[in-house]
Structure formats: C-alpha cells, structure tokens
Amino acid sequence: MIHDDATGDDATDGPAPPIERYDDGIIAIDTLTAGMTDVTAGYLIEAPRPALIECGPALSIEHVIAGLRELGMDPSDLAYLVLTHIHLDHAGGAGDVAAAFPDATVVVSEVGARHLHDPERLNRSAAQVYGTLFDSIYGACTPIEADRIEAVADGDILDLGAGRELELMYTPGHAKHHIGIFDSDSGAIFSGDSVGVKLPGMTSLRPATPPADFHLEAALRSIGRYRERRPERVYLAHYGPVDPPEVALAEADERLRLWASVAEAAYLEALEATGSQPTGTELDHVAETLHRRFRDEVAEALLAEDPDARRRLELLNDTRSNAAGLVRYFQRRDAGTLTDVG
Numbered sequence: 001m002i003h004d005d006a007t008g009d010d011a012t013d014g015p016a017p018p019i020e021r022y023d024d025g026i027i028a029i030d031t032l033t034a035g036m037t038d039v040t041a042g043y044l045i046e047a048p049r050p051a052l053i054e055c056g057p058a059l060s061i062e063h064v065i066a067g068l069r070e071l072g073m074d075p076s077d078l079a080y081l082v083l084t085h086i087h088l089d090h091a092g093g094a095g096d097v098a099a100a101f102p103d104a105t106v107v108v109s110e111v112g113a114r115h116l117h118d119p120e121r122l123n124r125s126a127a128q129v130y131g132t133l134f135d136s137i138y139g140a141c142t143p144i145e146a147d148r149i150e151a152v153a154d155g156d157i158l159d160l161g162a163g164r165e166l167e168l169m170y171t172p173g174h175a176k177h178h179i180g181i182f183d184s185d186s187g188a189i190f191s192g193d194s195v196g197v198k199l200p201g202m203t204s205l206r207p208a209t210p211p212a213d214f215h216l217e218a219a220l221r222s223i224g225r226y227r228e229r230r231p232e233r234v235y236l237a238h239y240g241p242v243d244p245p246e247v248a249l250a251e252a253d254e255r256l257r258l259w260a261s262v263a264e265a266a267y268l269e270a271l272e273a274t275g276s277q278p279t280g281t282e283l284d285h286v287a288e289t290l291h292r293r294f295r296d297e298v299a300e301a302l303l304a305e306d307p308d309a310r311r312r313l314e315l316l317n318d319t320r321s322n323a324a325g326l327v328r329y330f331q332r333r334d335a336g337t338l339t340d341v342g
C-alpha cells in the first residue's frame with residue numbers, strides 16, 4: 001500500500017526514507033511512520049548475517065523495504081528481523097518484511113511470538129487502542145509462518161557472523177513481551193521502548209507506560225539491568241541514540257519514578273474524592289495531572305519553529321495512554337491481580 005507523503009514517489013517500491021550511518025556498522029532507517037520523519041527508527045546491523053532491529057508499522061513498511069534495497073540488500077540478504085516487542089508501531093510491518101526477505105528469521109520474545117503467527121488478536125486489540133489511527137497510520141500485521149519465527153528467551157544469542165553477536169535480554173515493563181538487544185561489537189543496547197522515548201526537540205526522556213500490561217517494578221528492573229551492562233550507547237526506537245548512555249539510563253530511571261509518583265498521587269486523590277470506589281474519573285484526573293506537570297518536555301522554542309514536534313509526540317506517546325497504562329497498573333496492584341514478570 002502506498003502511503004501518501006511529501007518525499008516523492010516510486011509506485012513500485014515507495015520512496016526511500018532518510019538513512020543515517022553510525023559507528024560500528026549501525027544504520028538507522030527512518031520508518032516514516034505516519035509520513036513523518038524522526039518518529040520511529042529501524043536499525044540495520046551490518047554483518048555477514050545482517051539483522052534489522054524493528055521495522056515499524058505495516059502502512060509505512062514500503063519505505064523501510066525501499067531503504068534496505070537502497071543499502072544494497074537483496075531479497076536473500078537479510079538474515080534476521082529482531083522485534084523488541086510486538087506493539088504495531090514496532091512490529092506491524094514484520095509480515096511484509098518477511099515476505100520481501102524470504103530468508104529472514106523473525107526474532108521475538110517467546111512471550112509474544114504466537115501473536116505474530118496468528119495476529120488476529122493483536123490487530124483487534126490495536127484497533128481498540130489506536131481507534132482511527134489504526135487504519136490511517138498503523139495498519140494490520142499480516143501472519144508470519146511459524147517456521148520463520150524464532151521465539152527467544154533471556155540470554156539467547158544471535159550469531160551475525162565474523163564474531164558479531166546480539167544478546168537478547170528479556171526486559172519487561174513497557175510490555176511483558178519486551179526484549180532489549182545488546183550488540184557485542186559496538187557495546188550498544190537497542191532499547192525499544194523500555195527506556196522511554198525522546199524525539200528531537202524534547203527536553204527529557206519520557207517514560208512509555210501504555211496499557212495493557214505496563215508493570216512499574218519490572219520496568220525499573222529492566223532499566224537497572226541495562227545500567228549494569230554499562231553500554232557504550234543506547235539507541236531508542238523513538239528516536240535515535242541518547243548520549244552519554246549512563247546519563248540517559250539514570251534519567252530514564254528517575255523520570256519513570258517521577259511519572260509514576262505523580263500519577264499515583266493523582267490516582268489516590270481521585271479515589272479519595274469518590275469514596276475509594278473507582279468510577280472511571282481516575283483516568284481523566286491522572287491524564288490531566290500528567291499533562292500539566294510534564295508538558296514542558298517539548299521545548300517551546302522548537303514548537304515555535306516546528307509545530308509538527310508536538311504532533312509527533314502526541315501521536316506516539318500521548319499522556320492519556322501513559323495515564324491509562326499507569327492507572328491499570330495501580331488497579332491491578334490494588335486488587336492483587338498483578339502477575340510478577342521478569
């Protein structure tokens with residue numbers, strides 16, 4: 001499907017996206033999610049058996065495939081597509097990448113693997129969460145044959161050849177099917193959404209705490225595990241490397257604790273006002289409170305120059321969805337129905 005955007009067109013492959021080369025054979029391919037730049041990156045790791053980390057949603061996948069072709073990748077060249085988790089802004093185009101690169105193995109946490117083979121439930125719940133954005137920005141994930149999927153667990157290794165390995169770390173919290181990827185050659189971690197998001201123009205990292213299974217303790221533990229690895233760099237899916245990594249990871253920990261404590265205070269305040277009976281107004285109050293407290297995360301100066309900056313952030317990581325994930329977490333915790341993960 002050809003997605004309309006302003007970068008010019010080629011009816012068969014779609015326009016190639018912006019591509020940025022970093023050290024150690026790491027190449028960011030802008031997925032042009034929603035036709036906007038700097039929202040979601042895929043990372044190609046050059047090696048005898050190359051790997052693409054994240055591919056973005058189905059509706060803009062033609063750009064990613066065009067980008068891979070422009071980088072000289074023939075259909076038989078891609079060895080792995082590694083998904084940090086199965087949310088559609090990361091994994092929605094996986095079926096299309098698998099079709100375009102028939103030798104590629106799709107690597108995903110064992111917790112989410114079955115939903116890529118049979119994505120009906122994944123698509124249905126995404127349609128609920130995203131509403132009209134599902135059809136206009138994300139699109140449905142197409143099924144991937146079971147023998148093309150490698151379901152992985154903590155500590156599993158992908159051999160890219162010539163001594164380069166990717167270690168897969170089970171890092172739940174943002175979602176229970178989240179993995180981080182540690183690259184032996186560069187010492188970099190690809191953190192998906194587990195560290196948060198920081199788009200160009202944002203003044204700080206913003207936690208990503210969406211429904212349906214955000215888990216605060218697990219998320220903090222995952223960030224702690226990244227810190228123990230002392231990575232040389234951290235690459236966010238949204239968007240790009242954050243430097244220096246130890247500062248970024250400390251900030252991720254601190255911001256997540258702060259967001260959660262602000263949200264919890266607002267949640268308790270709302271419950272108190274209604275005599276401890278959840279009425280559904282908690283979510284509104286938490287969302288408003290988070291919005292008021294953290295709206296300065298996008299630099300005002302940048303907004304004046306680039307009105308798209310707020311649109312990008314709201315599209316990707318709006319305070320209401322963060323509030324919904326946190327409220328659901330508090331409710332499950334208080335009801336004793338939280339399952340510990342990780």
Ligand SMILES: [Zn+2]
Nearest residue numbers: 087089090193
């Ligand atoms: Zn994401």
